[in-house]
Amino acid sequence: MINFGYSRVSTIKAAVEALSKDSNAQWIAGGTNLVDLMKKGVTTPEKLIDINNLPLKEIKKTGNKLYIGALALNSEVAENELVRKEQPLLSLALQAGASQQIRNMATIGGNMMQRTRCSYFYNTDMPCNKREPGTGCGALKGFNRMHAIFGTSEKCIAVHPSDMCIALVALDAAVLVTGPKGDRRISFQNFHRLPGDTPQKDNTLERGELITGIEIPDNSYQDHVHYLKVRDRTSYAFALVSVAAAVNLQGDTIQDVRLGMGGVAHKPWRLTETENFLKGKKASEATFRQAAELALKGAHGFGHNNFKLKLAPNTLVEALKIAAGKA
Template identity: 70%
Template sequence: MNQFQYVRAVSSKTAVATLAKDPSAKFIAGGTNLIDLMKNGVTAPQKLIDINNLPLAEIKKQANSLYIGALATNSGVADNKLVLQNQPLLAMALNAGASAQLRNVATVGGNMMQRTRCYYFYNTDLPCNKRQPGSGCGALEGINRMHAIFGFSQQCIAVHPSDMCVALAALDATVLVSRPKGDRKILFTDFHRLPGDHPEKDNTLAKDELITGVEIPDNSFGKNIHYLKVRDRASYAFALVSVAAALNIKNGTIKEARLAMGGVAHKPWRLTEAEKALVGKPASEETFKHAAEIAMQGAKGFKYNSFKLKMAPNTIIQALKTASATA
């Protein structure tokens, strides 16, 4: 690990100003991903700006939404009464991620900013356009079992690793951002990027911006919800495929639906067309199978991950069946 400067920010304004002055600087809070990247030589910031003292850990109910500060820990959010009452799907997704020890330290903002766990990204001896633009994508013809079946490019087929972000995408969350020219908001589904020709860019956050929190609008998804994560082992493993499903069912008919997938794309993969196909239909297996077929349009497998083409729709169907049966 290279030497670096360490400073503590006393306000969001000074944190952003310090970052803007140093192109190589990075924010650090829980550090559960950043420190690993530094140890592996994937990134080498010359300055770390500790933001843990900023007042950004609050969770509160607002008029028409739930606010969660960027420094709230994953376990703190998952166990919070307001979250459990208003956005239980988020709590379910958070509890499916990482280990209890990591959830106690990892923050909401850090979870959003975490980088792919692609083998080629982490191994600095191998080509990776995300780590070193122009070097090639080793996963295209390499070991690509964990990789994307949607939204990939010839430059990158890595997937986003978060469980929390899949739920936030499904729940129409908004990202709150602080910057030198004033605050702004980003729709969560617009926050993460597809790789295109610039896979080194994970999201739409500018260099001089700081995530301060997220807002989740009120909804009717307090009952018929489920987060299903298919992985190689029962805990502390990233998703092969995951599905966040939320339904508003009245008299057996689906009035509203939200669906998003993880483990299948460079960003949380919102299934808007499948959602539309569910609305107005009976909460039946036939309906769910039809929605899964629509969700899989455009999917393409690679040598070692083609099993996802069957696993993904089956996971969607099972998530919807479980959600619809929730008492």
């Protein structure tokens, strides 16, 4: 680990300026991902700018949206009464992540910005286009059990690791950002990106843009939701495959549905075509099986992760069954 400077900012303006002025500076929030990456030499900022004093911890209703500040802790959000009542899918997804101790440190903004858990990315002796563009992808022909089956490129097959983000993409959240050029709002679906030729870029943020919060529009997904995470251990492990499912039922008929899938792509994977297929259909295992076939369109494995081609549709069917009360 290299030596680094440390300072603390107390205004958003100062936080943005600190990064805009210095290309070797990086913000630190909970530090649960950044410090690991620094210890392994994957990232080597010379200055850490602590943003924990910024006034970005609130969780509140603003009109017909739920606002959550970027520095609200994962545990606080998961346990918040308003979140549990209005957006229970988000609460479930957060509770499936990491451990209580880590959730007590991790922030919402940091969770969105966490880097992939690809072992080639973490191992600085290995080639990795995401860590060091142009060096190649060790996972393509290497040990790729955890890797993507959707949206890959020949440069990178890593997956996005967050649980929370799978619920947020399904819930049509928006990311609120402020930076050197002012404020902007990014739809959650457009926040993270596919690897293409530039896998070093996880998301669409510009240098110096700070996430200030997220907004989730009101919906009627309170009664029939489930976050199903399949992993090697039942706790403290990243998803092999996960599904965030929210169903709006009238009797047995699916009025509306939202589906996000994790552990399968470089970004939280929204299943819009599958959602459209399900609308107006009867909630039954047979329908869910057909939907799962559709969801897998375009998927392909790289050897060790071929099992995900079966695990992903099975997880989707199971999550839908539980959400719809058909398990």
